[in-house]
Amino acid sequence: MGHFRAFIVTLLALDAVVFVVGSVLAPPDPFTQLLLVGPALLLAPAMAWWLVYRDGFARVQGVIEPDDE
Known part of the structure; x- marks a missing residue:
């Protein structure tokens, strides 16, 4: 999935969670x-941008599943 498509999907998911x-x-x-x-809703695009374009998903995943190595 491209970055823009991931951004749109993440933005729509965040909007649904906010509602x-x-x-x-x-x-x-x-x-x-x-x-x-x-x-x-005004903060949702900034959060989606951070998650998609600034590797926020990888950081969140690292907090949830820390590497023990």
Whole structure:
């Protein structure tokens, strides 16, 4: 998978996570949900860029599965 395609897939996955977590954590008031979900959606492209183009997935995997060698 190319970098751009991985970026788009990662961005869509992060957006889905933001909407699900925002709907669970925030009260049902739409204004409050926008205050929580809005900034998170603005940070999602930066996080997707870091994960795809700056080897963030490799760093996260290294934390989850450390090399014992």
